[in-house]
Amino acid sequence: MRRTLPLLVMLSSTLICPASVQAQQPHQQELARIMSGLRSNWQNLPGLSARFTHTFEWVLAGETQVTRGNIHLAGRNRFRIEFDGRVMVSDGATLWDYDPRQNQVLLHKVDSSHNITTQEQLFAAYTENVDVEWVREEMEGTSRLIIIRLMRGEEADPRTVNVWIDTGYMLAVRAEYTDGAGNNHLYILEDIQVVEQPAERFKFTIPEGVVVVDLRPGDGA
Numbered sequence: 001m002r003r004t005l006p007l008l009v010m011l012s013s014t015l016i017c018p019a020s021v022q023a024q025q026p027h028q029q030e031l032a033r034i035m036s037g038l039r040s041n042w043q044n045l046p047g048l049s050a051r052f053t054h055t056f057e058w059v060l061a062g063e064t065q066v067t068r069g070n071i072h073l074a075g076r077n078r079f080r081i082e083f084d085g086r087v088m089v090s091d092g093a094t095l096w097d098y099d100p101r102q103n104q105v106l107l108h109k110v111d112s113s114h115n116i117t118t119q120e121q122l123f124a125a126y127t128e129n130v131d132v133e134w135v136r137e138e139m140e141g142t143s144r145l146i147i148i149r150l151m152r153g154e155e156a157d158p159r160t161v162n163v164w165i166d167t168g169y170m171l172a173v174r175a176e177y178t179d180g181a182g183n184n185h186l187y188i189l190e191d192i193q194v195v196e197q198p199a200e201r202f203k204f205t206i207p208e209g210v211v212v213v214d215l216r217p218g219d220g221a
Contacts, residue, residue, distance in 0.1 A: 027134040034146055034165055035132060041170040047074040047197035048171075050189045052083075057184035071189075074197040077110045089204040094216070096204040104211040105204075135162060143168055169194070 054067040069083025081088040087098045095108040135147040146165045153159065157180040164174035175187045206212060 030146075031132065031134050031148065034148070034167070034170075037170045038165065038172070045073075045194055047072070048192065048194055049073075049197070050192045053186075053188045053190070054083075055184075055186040055188075059182050059184065072197055072201055074202065078197075078202045080201050087204070089202060091202045091204075096206070098204065098206075098210070102211075103209070104213060105206050107212065107214045107216055109216040145173070 049070070049072045052069055052071050056065045056067070057063075058065065067083050069081060071082075072080040075092070077090055077092045079088075079090050085100055087096070089096045089098075090110050093110055095110050097106040097108065099105075130153075131151040133149045133151070135149050137144065137146050139145070144167045146167060148163050148165060150161045150163060151159065152161070158177040161175055161177040163172045165171070166173045169192060171189075171192065173189045173192070176185065178184050
């Protein structure tokens, strides 16, 4: 369903532009260290593969939907996401969104939109040009997790996102937010593997007979 898309262009580009740490917080120094570590670690990653779960609570309808899939990331805005038979592939410039059930592929231009357009944004691009505050820390098994809140401004959707940072991986492994319609989203990354990704993983060949809808600016539909 289309509503599963609003969040996967947050793990691949984050933490390259500085975030503003809220002044005079009790944990200001550690928060600054974490943000610096996230940026440095992300820039030096050879690539990443993981399983993800997206839990979507559609408040108005009283329904909860759970989507599971796999995500592969390499560098800024290059990713491959597979879930529910769908495939989303970005080579850094073009995003292919292939849904075999609809027998169509949508073409989008990859940009740094303030809206969450793919799940990768949730874990990476969100730390760009936002204010950050400390929420709390907790233990999950032997992993120490720091929860931070990203405040993206009054015009953004969502305005705030809570992100769980695994201090061992120094990566975002969970994100939670409420969208502008009042619906709740929770993303979780598991089975994380930091490993170099093959270049062909971020290429997509459109199958024969599939309807192509080109939504890139200036390219027509």
